[in-house]
Amino acid sequence: MNKSFRLKQNNTNIRTEVMAGMTTFLTMVYIVVVNPAILSSAGVPFEQVFMATVISAVVGTLYMALLANYPIAIAPGMGLNAYFASVVATQGLSYQVVFGAVFLAGIIFILLSLTKLRETLIVAIPASLKYGITSGIGLFIAFVGLRNSGIVVPNEATIVGLGDLHHPMTLLTIAGLFITLILFVLKVKGALFFGMLATGIIAFFTGQLDFNGFISAPPSPVFFDMDIGGVISNGLYTVVFAFLLVTIFDTTGTMIGVAEQAGFMKNGNMPRAKQALLADATATTVGSMFGTSPSTAYIESTSGVAAGGRTGLTSVIVAGLFALSIFFTPIIEVIANIPAITAPILIIVGCFMMEGLAKIDWQTFDEAFPAFAIILTMPFTSSIATGIAIGFITYPILKIAVGKGKNVHWILYVFAVIFLLQMIYFPAH
Numbered sequence: 360m361n362k363s364f365r366l367k368q369n370n371t372n373i374r375t376e377v378m379a380g381m382t383t384f385l386t387m388v389y390i391v392v393v394n395p396a397i398l399s400s401a402g403v404p405f406e407q408v409f410m411a412t413v414i415s416a417v418v419g420t421l422y423m424a425l426l427a428n429y430p431i432a433i434a435p436g437m438g439l440n441a442y443f444a445s446v447v448a449t450q451g452l453s454y455q456v457v458f459g460a461v462f463l464a465g466i467i468f469i470l471l472s473l474t475k476l477r478e479t480l481i482v483a484i485p486a487s488l489k490y491g492i493t494s495g496i497g498l499f500i501a502f503v504g505l506r507n508s509g510i511v512v513p514n515e516a517t518i519v520g521l522g523d524l525h526h527p528m529t530l531l532t533i534a535g536l537f538i539t540l541i542l543f544v545l546k547v548k549g550a551l552f553f554g555m556l557a558t559g560i561i562a563f564f565t566g567q568l569d570f571n572g573f574i575s576a577p578p579s580p581v582f583f584d585m586d587i588g589g590v591i592s593n594g595l596y597t598v599v600f601a602f603l604l605v606t607i608f609d610t611t612g613t614m615i616g617v618a619e620q621a622g623f624m625k626n627g628n629m630p631r632a633k634q635a636l637l638a639d640a641t642a643t644t645v646g647s648m649f650g651t652s653p654s655t656a657y658i659e660s661t662s663g664v665a666a667g668g669r670t671g672l673t674s675v676i677v678a679g680l681f682a683l684s685i686f687f688t689p690i691i692e693v694i695a696n697i698p699a700i701t702a703p704i705l706i707i708v709g710c711f712m713m714e715g716l717a718k719i720d721w722q723t724f725d726e727a728f729p730a731f732a733i734i735l736t737m738p739f740t741s742s743i744a745t746g747i748a749i750g751f752i753t754y755p756i757l758k759i760a761v762g763k764g765k766n767v768h769w770i771l772y773v774f775a776v777i778f779l780l781q782m783i784y785f786p787a788h
Contacts, residue, residue, distance in 0.1 A: 379668025380676020385549030406578035411649035419642025424671030436655035456589035465644030483768035490715030491730030495737035501709025508532035508702035
């Protein structure tokens with residue numbers, strides 16, 4: 360094991376790696392509850408999403424462990440699962456068609472990871488648009504949490520308004536939110552998970568949670584429940600691009616962040632970056648075959664690194680614990696069906712994604728406004744793809760207006776034209 364993972368060379372040992380793996384798992388295990396809760400609202404059978412979530416997490420994290428030897432965990436990403444549900448709801452599509460879009464995005468991601476195009480794409484897209492996309496998704500999923508819990512409700516006069524704060528589910532959400540926030544600011548490892556646990560216990564004693572048993576035989580996975588032809592017939596190219604673009608940015612940014620914290624970066628480069636990116640691309644493709652939205656590297660991996668994790672052995676432990684979770688379907692399904700338990704996670708994760716706002720040059724208007732347009736549009740249109748499109752159209756137009764058109768990469772002009780044509784002739788509803 361020492362030879363396989365080069366423990367000595369990385370100044371670590373088996374005990375440290377095991378503890379690091381357990382720490383990372385506790386900080387991100389909420390996804391096995393939250394992801395099925397979000398996708399089942401789009402009509403995907405709960406047990407199918409649950410198994411797909413675990414399978415994609417195990418496949419991606421083991422790939423990362425064995426081929427890249429990094430303590431970075433992979434699982435279906437937050438934000439894109441909510442976007443998946445919104446595409447199904449707003450465009451009147453079957454979830455099988457949208458899984459087809461995720462599958463195509465995964466295949467393209469694999470191909471890009473094998474070429475230099477991925478690096479070109481990352482370099483070509485300006486930082487302000489990247490931060491705008493991440494922050495817009497943060498607002499988007501926070502709004503989903505507020506809506507699901509009843510804190511925000513439809514209002515004819517103002518479109519949305521404050522919900523009934525006396526409603527038991529809304530009260531439970533607020534209680535769960537503050538419990539989780541307090542745990543987090545006290546730097547409790549696994550704060551999101553323990554916040555969900557505490558909220559679940561309150562729900563049990565208030566009669567809002569009722570379950571029969573904790574353990575059962577795992578559900579049978581469903582394979583290739585998708586409609587790729589429907590992607591083409593419905594012209595969902597923007598949706599495919601949105602899945603692809605956000606996954607690439609999310610994964611690349613997270614991997615670099617974790618690698619810097621762990622001291623893996625060498626002269627600004629991340630060794631074995633290709634293998635690491637392929638872990639995410641493979642997990643996204645495999646996950647879509649079984650029934651879940653795109654996967655990404657988890658920033659929660661930094662908790663394992665902080666606990667001393669330095670090699671793929673940490674990731675092996677994470678994958679093993681995810682695999683064990685398939686035996687706890689009864690309790691996970693009940694918890695996922697109570698919005699008050701999952702909504703605080705959506706709201707808090709949304710806050711995490713606001714970090715990039717501080718890095719946008721707000722004094723330079725032609726940089727600031729396209730980012731603002733993305734951030735504004737995503738939650739109000741319930742569409743990540745629309746937000747990306749508006750940002751990509753606005754950015755080059757403003758740069759040309761101020762005489763900086765030559766500074767814009769040609770890829771951005773291509774995307775701007777494509778998105779403009781798409782919004783004119785194939786607008787998302």
